[in-house]
Amino acid sequence: MRHRARVAEQSARIEADLASKVKSEFIANMSHELRTPLNTVIGFSKLLTQHHLRRLPDKEIVEYATLIHDAAGHLLSVINDILDISKIQSGKYTLDAREVNVGEILAASVSSFRMMASEAHVDLHFTLAPDLRAIRGDAQKLRQIFTNIISNALKFTPAEGTVDVTARGTGTGGVVISIRDSGVGMTAEEIGIALTPFGQVDGGRSRWREGAGLGLPIAKALVELHGGSLELRSNKGSGTEAIITLPGRDTVSAVESHK
Template sequence: MTEYSSLLSDAVLRHRARIAEHSARIEAELASKVKSEFIANMSHELKTPLNTVIGFSKLLTQHQERRLPDKEIVEYATLIHDAAGHLLSVINDILDISKLQSGKYVIDSREIDIENILRDCLEEFRHTADAAQVTFAPEIAADLPPIRGDATKLKQIFGNILSNAIKFTPSRGTVTVKALRTANECAAIVVRDSGVGMSLEEIKVAMTPFGQVDGGRSRWREGAGLGLPIAKALVELHGGTVEIHSQQNEGTEVVVTLPGRDSPTASAIGLGIRSPAA
């Protein structure tokens, strides 16, 4: 019996070792894939605006040799400005995710009105939605609880989520934004779009820093794959939660829950908010 027990123990240990080795190999392959995709995506995201800045600024330097109409000068300057803004946004996202992953990110927490934050974000992205022919449909409750948080970071959270919703919603689609007070004194913000949607596996990829759900789709709409991971990390720093419900070709719903000033818990769970597709 002792010998049998020893053999069985060795067999169990070998089996566990094989499982651990297999898991480690899968994780290493995934990490390598994510790294390769990150390099490819960053190359595109950085080189594209840089090429725009270099190309059109060179045209402006040739103004003395080839007189440019004022209209073209303004057009080139606008393109340079937009490209530089996009480049700065990508660099800021990379710095943010690095700080968040290192645990050195600090928020300036104070009591704020979440309704004002949401309305400012909606107004800011209304022009983007109009340009993409996407309809905004906000429904913000008047009794949202006051919360403690960093106004700038909260705008970044909702900006990232709204940007994604608009980006992956085809023209004539709709993005609805609902904000309500929950029974446990939390603020729940639900952003639902009628866009391309994601499978469960794609949601996991989308929540991974630098993860691109689909190479073809990501090139259809620009992005470094940092919006949702940054939003989730910032929400968690506020003691809140992020839930994503989606189906391919059925749209996506993102539920952000933030604890109110008088909420008995640091985060709210089980709000009962689900999309029909979930």
């Protein structure tokens, strides 16, 4: 009994330490995530307001406006992620579930990253099984799931690497989607951190592109709202595979339609 109590106490202490670490990382990361793009917006918009004092070439005006637009878009993305995870954790997140073609949604998600993959010199491959059935789900939320995971795979895959996206049917009418990259990979502990809201495997502030650490937790929560599961398989230095399993439309009884 005493041994069990000690084990339980130790486990609780480890969980508390991890929660404290994640919270500290979140506060530090949010400060950087919000201040950096805000400084961009404030700095370059101020330069534009001084156009009457120093005539700016059209090329510079377009460049400043583009930087402001990108920074504002990043801010909006961070805010939306925070709102999404807050709704999910409070149980107020709902799905607009209906019959959808998951293959078309996945194809559109992959296509949206073609340019990003090309600029990063990463080969993005897509294979879709011809026998996929329609499933019951929320098209917008499914697109968000695929976008979050593909984006994450590309971010952590170095130049000349690969990201392979495949989709196949299951015997029960469901779908299994695999998103495999040849990136840096993760340890088992790092996988746990990556799936924790606001957690980041690398908390270095120089890696702004990693975002708020909400992409994977949101994707996992949305998959589970669809009655499915998200599994990460990875080894340090040998890439990561995200496996999304979505049930068939005839077996989804837990997914409610909110219209």
